[in-house]
Amino acid sequence: MSTLGRLITIHQPRRLEIGAGAAAKVGEWADFSTRTLIVATAATAPYAERLGLSGAVKVIDDVPAEPDLPAFESVLETARSFQPDLVVGLGGGSVLDIAKLVAALWNGKQSLPDVVGPNRVAGRTTPLVQVATTAGTGSEAGIRALVTDPETKSKMAVESPFLIADLAILDPELTYSVPPAVTAATGVDAMAHCVEAFTNIRAHDLIDGYARMGFALVGKYLKRAVEDGSDVEARAGMMLASYYGGICLGPVNTAAGHALAYPLGTRLSLPHGLANAIIFPHVLAFNQPVAALKTAEVAAALGLRDADSQDALKDAAFGFCRDLGIEMRLKAHGANADDLGCWAEEAHAIRRLMDNNPRDMSVADVHAIYKEAY
Structure with missing residues (x-):
């Protein structure tokens, strides 16, 4: 039975760059930025040099593989201190999820527990770039972000169109070193x-x-x-x-x-x-x-x-x-x-x-x- 008559809504990044060397497109696109916060891991942080960014760049390189609420709040605190005008996620799904939430929440009054569930994020004023370094979660394309609740060990799931990237980068060269x-x-x-x-x-x-x-x-x-x-x-x-x-x-x-x-x-x-x-x-x-x-x-x-x-x-x-x-x-x-x-x-x-x-x-x-x- 066809489902074409059923209403659905699709959100996609406003711009997608795919192909070898696509990472360099970030700097071209982000010529407005003077303060860029890059959310990464120790393994992905070295790729920051390929983005071609100018101005002040702050790299957070310690996002864990399965980030919990304290890990997110640590990144959020750094963002509030740095006050970025651009947030870049550079990594796998966990990194990209944290970057989404930081871009949406760092300069607002909402906490992460406030926005768990669908359509609870009040808005986002900071541009967001998502640079994938693995081929798995597809987080760079999506409107969801997951963080582990350390007390219940369950996933806190946030869903909002305000989490969608302004620019998504799929550069296969960034995945060459993945084991x-x-x-x-x-x-x-x-x-x-x-x-x-x-x-x-x-x-x-x-x-x-x-x-x-x-x-x-x-x-x-x-x-x-x-x-x-x-x-x-x-x-x-x-x-x-x-x-x-x-x-x-x-x-x-x-x-x-x-x-x-x-x-x-x-x-x-x-x-x-x-x-x-x-x-x-x-x-x-x-x-x-x-x-x-x-x-x-x-x-x-x-x-x-x-x-x-x-x-x-x-x-x-x-x-x-x-x-x-x-x-x-x-x-x-x-x-x-x-x-x-x-x-x-x-x-x-x-x-x-x-x-x-x-x-x-x-x-x-x-x-x-x-x-x-x-």
């Missing part, structure tokens, strides 16, 4: 965004188009990017796949896959991409009975052969991820079997995502998936 294991895991994360939006109960024909392009690019380029990190075509293809996934998140969002992945990040400290890769085969197969045609499209795009049944599909998708070099067993990552039940309850309670899933998933179903992944 193969990280390339693989973040690539599966990008694919999961597209697949979960594609099979979502809120799926829309327009977003289906972006999703199809996204997981097709993953099927074509992810293995190449893992095998040769300097393959510029593969790296650019994966950055575009990630960007498409970010577009999918806005009007549709993810579903059970990401809900199950979040406790693995907050409780087990797994990187977000790795957590999603571990969960991906299990949720793809779980949803297959109610999304057979779309799941078959995904399987074909990824080259998953003889995947008609749930078990065969799970095995094929598991093999796809494993063959990229991803360690798929939770036990190998330090998980304790006794914790799986609590994690299942926690994941099941993330209704903003679980309610999007095409097939109802009980706490027992979640627990079973965790045990299979263990």
Whole structure:
């Protein structure tokens, strides 16, 4: 059934630059800026020199992989002291999320808890540039930002059109140094965004188009990017796949896959991409009975052969991820079997995502998936 008659809203960056050397476009675009705050990590901060910025530049290089509220507030305090007229996110999804929130909140009266949820950000007056250095989250394309609550270990999710970038940069040269294991895991994360939006109960024909392009690019380029990190075509293809996934998140969002992945990040400290890769085969197969045609499209795009049944599909998708070099067993990552039940309850309670899933998933179903992944 067509969904073209259903109202959706899509927000995209006002300008996108993609291709080798695109990072230098930041300086050309930001000729108005005299005070630039760059939010980065120790690994991505050296790329600041490629942006071509002039004037006073302050680089924050210690954003953690899974930032919590105190980490965000530390960056916010630095921003308020520096008083930037431009904020640049330079890194992976966590960095880009922090940059979004800092640009929107540093010169206002709202705190992060004030803006958790949809459409609570009062506005933004500081321009925002997002420079992706991984191909996974698609955060540079989106209106959402996630920060961990240190007390509950849950994700504080902010959604607002005021978080969209004025300029997004996809420069494949900035991903050359990403290790193969990280390339693989973040690539599966990008694919999961597209697949979960594609099979979502809120799926829309327009977003289906972006999703199809996204997981097709993953099927074509992810293995190449893992095998040769300097393959510029593969790296650019994966950055575009990630960007498409970010577009999918806005009007549709993810579903059970990401809900199950979040406790693995907050409780087990797994990187977000790795957590999603571990969960991906299990949720793809779980949803297959109610999304057979779309799941078959995904399987074909990824080259998953003889995947008609749930078990065969799970095995094929598991093999796809494993063959990229991803360690798929939770036990190998330090998980304790006794914790799986609590994690299942926690994941099941993330209704903003679980309610999007095409097939109802009980706490027992979640627990079973965790045990299979263990």
